[in-house]
Amino acid sequence: MAALEHDRRNKQPRLLTEAERDRLEEFVEHIHYSSRYSDDENEFRHVQLPKEMIKKIPKDYFDPSKGTLKLLWEEEWRGLGITQSLGWEHYEVHEPEPHILLFKRPINYQPPVLH
Template identity: 75%
Template sequence: MGIDVSRRNPKPRPLSESEKMQLDEFVDAIHYSARYDDKKFEYRHVQLPKQMLKAIPKDYFDGRGTLKLLWEEEWRALGITQSLGWEHYEVHEPEPHILLFKRPLNYQPPMH
């Protein structure tokens, strides 16, 4: 179950300061699910406030109006905070404000 990189921006698209300021008011209302897992990955979903979608830059969305798969730099810029290793792998299309994340079970950050 790899990531469909064609559903991402070619490279991370940083937010401008004014874009970040527009999103700041929503950060405290972001909801993080409990973690759940299978034999390979742990998962969680992150629910953005629906109104927040209107403040996210248009080039974060595909031609159908669905949020693209976000690079870590992009989802962190939106105000999503989670530990290292999480990858945005899917958007729940019926509810586009719900982002699905996964990382390998027992993930250990690389030692520098």
């Protein structure tokens, strides 16, 4: 399972260039964040990107076999302009609607304490 998931991500975070960030800037205020919902272990939310924004995201963020976004590292989704508190993991793309990214984190997540 882990190997399959690893194939769905870039091997390491691929950060946006300044020009790529500039192309996405106009869409950031139109990103929609769902309310949180949960099961016994995790809380979830989905983030809906404007459909036009998808066309401006660099091609190497996409899975060529599916045409959907790969699972994004935190540095990648934050680089796109998605803002949420610490601990969220992009774990799935909703294939019928590839502009919707699914996130999860453990219930009662506590960020690491830095000393």
